[in-house]
Amino acid sequence: MLLIRCPYCEAERPEVEFAYAGEAHIARPADPSVLSDDEWRDFLFIRTNPRGRHFERWRHMHGCGRFFNAVRDTVTDKFSMTYKAGAPRPSDEEIALASSAADSAASVKDARP
Amino acid sequence: MLLANHPLLGKTITGDTASKLTIRAADDVARFSLRIDPAAIQAAGAAFGMPLPTRIGGMVEAGGRMALQLGPDEWVLTAPVAESDGIADAFAALGETHSLVDIGHREVGILVEGEAAALALRSAIAFDVEAMAVGTGCRTLFDKAQIVLIREDTNRFRIEVWRSFADHVWGILHAVSREIALGL
C-alpha cells in the first residue's frame, strides 16, 4: 500500500483513503459545441499512457474529499510530488527538486558482502 | 415524539479489566455538515457560538458543542440534540454564502476508551493511530467502512459512522476486543 501526500491535508496518508481519477491537465472545453468530432473524441478518449512520468489525478476520497494532481512514475510506482487541483503542470526542475527529497536515502545501506 | 432507533442503540462491549477496553454507542447528538469559504470562517464561528478550527484535522470543543474541520471548506458541527433548531436558525441568519445540512440521523457515534483503545483501532485503520494528536480528527477507512475518527484524549476515541455501516464496524470491534481480552 502506497503512502500518498494529500496537498490539502498536508499529510501522507495510506493509499486506501484515495481513489485514482485518470490523467491530469485535461480541461473540459469551455464550449464543447464548437469542437469538431475528432477534437471531442480526443478530449473524451485519447490519453498519453506513458511509460515513466505521468501527470494524474487522485481524490482523497475517504479523507478531505479533494481532487488533486500527482506526478507518478508508472514504472517504479513512485510519486515525485502532488499538488492542488488547478495548479499548473510543474516544471522538470520542480519535479526534480521534489523527488530528490524523497529519493535521497532510498537505497540499500552498506550492501557489501 | 416517536421512538428513536439506530443499529447500536444501548450497546456496549466491555473487555476484561486487564485489557482496559470499553466500547459503547455514544448518546445521540445533533450534527451538521457546514460548507463555507474559509475566508468567512469567523462569521460562521459567530453563528455557531465558538471559533471554528482553521486547519484540516483541527477540532474545538466548548459547552457541549464540537467543531471539526474535515476538508478545506468542510466542517462537521455537533451539539446536544435540543440545540439543533437553534443552530439551524443561527446559520439561516448568516449573511455569508454557505451550505448547512442536517446530518444528525446519518451517523452513529461509537466511543472506544481505555489503554488498549489505539491498539483496538489499529486492527482496521491503516494510518498511524498511535501518532494521532489528541484533539484532532479526520475522515478515514475502518476496514471497508468510511468513518470520522476523533481522538478526544490519549485513551479515548470517538468514531462517527454512517448508520448502515455501524454494524460492520461494531462487529470488527467486537472481535478485536475479544483478542485483546485474551492477550493475543
Add this chain to the structure above:
Amino acid sequence: MSNFRIAGKGRVNRSRQLRFTFDGVDYNGFEGDTLASALLANGVHLVGRSFKYHRPRGILTAGSEEPNALVGSNRGNGRFEPNTRATVLEVFEGLKTESQNRWPSLTRDIGAVNDALYMLFSAGFYYKTFMWPKSFWDKVYEPVIRNAAGLGKAPTAPDPDTYASRFAHCDVLVVGGGAAGLAAALEAGRSGASVILCDEQSELGGSLLSEPSAEINGQLAWDWLEDTNAALAAMPNVTVLPRTTAIGYYHQNFVGLCQRLTDHLRIVPDGAPRERMWKVRAKQVVLAQGAIEKPLVFAGNDRPGVMLAGAARTYLNRYGVKVGNRVVAVTSHDSAWHAAFDLAKAGVEVAAIVDVRGTVPTQLVAAADALRIRTLIGWTVTGTKGRLRVSSVRVNPVGAGGKVGGAETIACDALLMSGGWTPSIHLFSHTQGSLTWNEDGQMFLPGRGKEECRLAGAGKGRFSLKAAFEDGAAAGAAAAADAGSGAGFGAEPASYHVEGELSFTGVTGRELPTDLDPGHAKAFVDFQNDVMAKDIRLAVREGFKSIEHIKRYTTNGMATDQGKTSNINGLAVASDALKRPIPAVGLTTFRPPYTPTSFGTFAGYNKGALFEVTRKTPIDGWAEENGAVFEPVSLWRRAWYFPQVGEDMHAAVARECKAVRSSLGIFDASTLGKIEIVGPDAAEFMNRMYTNAWTKLAPGRCRYGLLLGEDGFIRDDGVIGRLAQDRFHVTTTTGGAARVLGMMEDYIQTEWPDLKVWLTSTTEQWSVIALQGPNARKLIEPFVEGIDLSEGAFPHMAVATGKICGVPTRLFRVSFTGELGFEINVPARYGRAVWEKLFEAGQRFGITPYGTETMHVLRAEKGYIIVGQDTDGTLTPDDAGLSWAVGKTKPDFVGKRSLSRPDMLAANRKQLVGLLTSDPKTVLEEGAQIVLDPNQPVPMDMVGHVTSSYWSAELGRSIAFAVIQGGRSLQGKTVHVPMPDKVHSATIAGMVFVDPENKRLSA
C-alpha cells in the same frame, strides 16, 4: 519404537511429554518439538510420497524451506490443513497428522509405478505426453493425472477459524531473530526507537539454537540468548513477534507479517483468532533472514534418510535427536564436517566424511582423525540404496582431470549432505532490489536497493557469528539513526566477542561427477516438484535458454517452497548445460508470500457476517420480523418480497402488485441515494450536470432528472425536488449514489470551481417510506401537519416540508408504480416508528408491504426504466426513449456534445422497446438474445436482448423490455428468442402496458 533421543541434548522440555499420531500410529514427543523432530526421535524418516513419481521421501531440512516433508495436520474440530511442513509444525498433545499423495498406504503406494515411467513425465511432459487420442483428454488423462499428481487434499469443510489483522507503524522492523537480527533489535531498541522484531520460529535465536557451544561475550550461546530475550522484553519500545513470518515486502517499507497465534495450542480459546496479518509500515527495515543450505545433486539424493547436514545438526543440538545410528556425510562445504563431529561426539557412528573438494582445511581433517572418522577427500557420491530409507551410499574417488574411479559402497542409515549456503534474499528481491553475483561465494548477494532497507548477517553472505552480530548491531544502530527522532539515536554499536566460531568455507554445488550414465541418474534438484538435473539439461537441449523459460518448462522452483533449496542448484545445472556463467543465465524473481500463507490470514476479519459490509435500512428489522425474503442491491440488503404462509415468490409478488393497484402498498425506499445540493449556483449546477432544464422548476416542485456521462450514455436518474431557490433534494439509484456524488464533486472541484454550490450526502439522514395506491392520501392525511395534501395544493411531483406523526418530514408526491403515491422522508432514527404507525393505521385499507420485486413489476407495467438493468452504459437518452427529458435549448450539459456524434445518431442503434410474447404465459429470461430469423445458421445474427421480464398480474400475461437494433421502427414486428428448450416468438410493442393516460397518478 526405537528411541533416537539423546540424553542431555537439546532444548525440548523433557518434563512435558506429548502424544500425537502420524498415519494413525501413536508417538511421543516433547514440548518444543516440531513434528519432524518428534518423528525423527522415533526413528521415522519416511513421511511422504513425491509429487510426480511417488518416490518415498523423508525430511530434508529443519526449517520453513522444507520441500519434502509435507503432511496433513488435523487440529480437531474441523481444523484440517494440507501440506503443512513437518519441520515447522509444533507438536501438541492430541495432534493428528497424516502423510499425503499415497494410496493405499505410505509404504505400499500404487502411484510409485510413475517412477518407472520417467519418460512420460520428463520436463515439459504436459506439453508433449498424453496428446492423443483427443477423446482421452477429459476422460482419462486429466482425471488420472489429477489423481496421481499433487500434494495434499484440500479440506472440504468450511474453515472454522477466525483471523485477525493489525496495522503497525515503527521506526525499525527487524526480520529474523538470529544472531544478526537480535543484535540489530538490541541496538535499535536501546536507542529508543520503536522496534518490531519478528521471527518465523517458536522462539528467537535462529542458528544460535543449534549452536549451544558457541560463546558470546563470555556467555554460552543459550545463556546469552536468555539474557537477550529478557533485555528485549524489558524494553517497552520493542515488540517481539515469534511465530511470525515476514511474507511480503512492498513499496515504501510496507511489510506483511503472518503471525500464528493458536496453531500450537491444544485448546483454542473461544473467539481466539488463528492467525493475524500484520501490515507494518517501518521507517527502516533490517533484513536478517539468514541463509539456507543447498543440497548436493547426485543420484538418489532424495531417499528418506538423506538430509541436509545443518538440519541433522539442528535436530541433534536443538531437539536432542540423532538422525541415525550410522551416518555418512557428503559435502562440498565445511559445515557438514561440523555436523558429523557433533554427531560423533554424541555417540553416533560416523562411517565417513566424503568431501568432493580436492583439499579441505587441515584442522577439519585433524579433528576428524581425532574422532576416528574416515575422510574421503576428493571423492564423489554416485548413488544410494534403500527402498524406504537409505541403507548405503556409493562413493568413488575422483582422479586428476576429473576421472571418476571405482566405486565403494558404505552402509549407513542417514546421509548428511551440504552443497554450501544460499543467503536468503527473498524479501529484498520482493522490492525489486538488484542482485549481484558473488563469484567467490557462488551466491547472489543484495545489490542496489529500492527501499529504506539494510541486510545483515548470513542473509548478506556474512556467515561467521561474529560478523553476523556486528553486522546486525551496525545495521540496527544505523537504521535507528536514519529513522530519526528520539534520544540516543546513532550511538556506537556494541562489539561482540565470539568463541567457538566454526570454519565456513566451501565450493559451489554442481551436479556431482559420476562414473554412471548421467542421463539415467535420478539426481533431484527440485524435490517438491520432482525435477531432476537431467530434466534441466533436456530443457536446454530442446532450445530453452532463458532461466525463466527453463523454470516454467521444467517447473523447477515452482512448487510451494518456491525453490528455496533448488533455485541455485537448478541455475548451476542450467549454467553448465548452456555453457554460460550463472549471472549471464540470471535468476528468476522471488514473489510473495515467502512461505505458504493461509487464505484466512489475507481475509482477516472479512469472513462470515463481516465478509463485506451489509447495509441495512432503519426498517430492515421490521421486514425481517415480518418474514421478508431479502436480496442484495449493491452493499444493501433489501426486502425482495413478503411471502405469506404457503406462498411462493410468484404468488407473493402477484398479491403485492394487486394490493398496490387496488388499495395501498407500503415500500421501504430508504436505500435511494440522496444528495443535498445547496448554494446560490445550485440551479446552474443542476443545469450543467443533468440533461433537463432546472431554472424554471419552482420550489416545491419535482422533476425527473437524467444524468449522462461525458460520452453521452445514461449514468443515472432520479426524482429531484427543489426545496428552495438555493436547495435541491436529489435522489439517485441505490447503486449509483456514491458514484454520482463523486462525479458531481469532480465537476464542482475541478471544472467549475467558480460555482457557489456544495454537495452533502443525505442518503442515510432520511428514511424513505413509499406509500402507493389509490388509498395513499386517505391514510396519511390524519398524520400530516403543515402540508395541504389536496390535489390542487399538492399535485403529482410536488414536495413540501412539514410533520408526519409528529416528526419532521420532506414529503414527496411521486410515484414509481403509476398509482397515487407519496414518498415520506423522515429522519432515519424515526423511520421504523413512522412505518409501524402507518402500517397499523393502514390495516383498514388492507395495507400491504411489498418488496423490490413488486416494485420492479409495477414500474415495468408503466414503462419506467431502471438504470443499470434496462441500460448498460451504451444507451443514449434517445435509445432509451427519454428524449423528452433532454433540454434541447440548453447550450451545454455533461454529455451533450457526444449526442451529436455521427454514431450516436445512427438509425440502427439498439433502442429500448416493449416486448409481448406470442404465448402470454411465457416469461422470457432476462438477458436472452433476440434474432429476426430463427432459421438462420448458427452463429445467428443477434439484434438485441431482453433487459426486463415479468409476469404482470394486472394484465394476466407476461411483459418485457428489450433493446433491439432500430427497435422503435419495428413496432408490431415479430422477433424470436432462441432458448435451449425452444424458440419463443414475441411482438415489439410500446413500453407502457398499464394506464397509458396516467389517470391513476391523480386518482
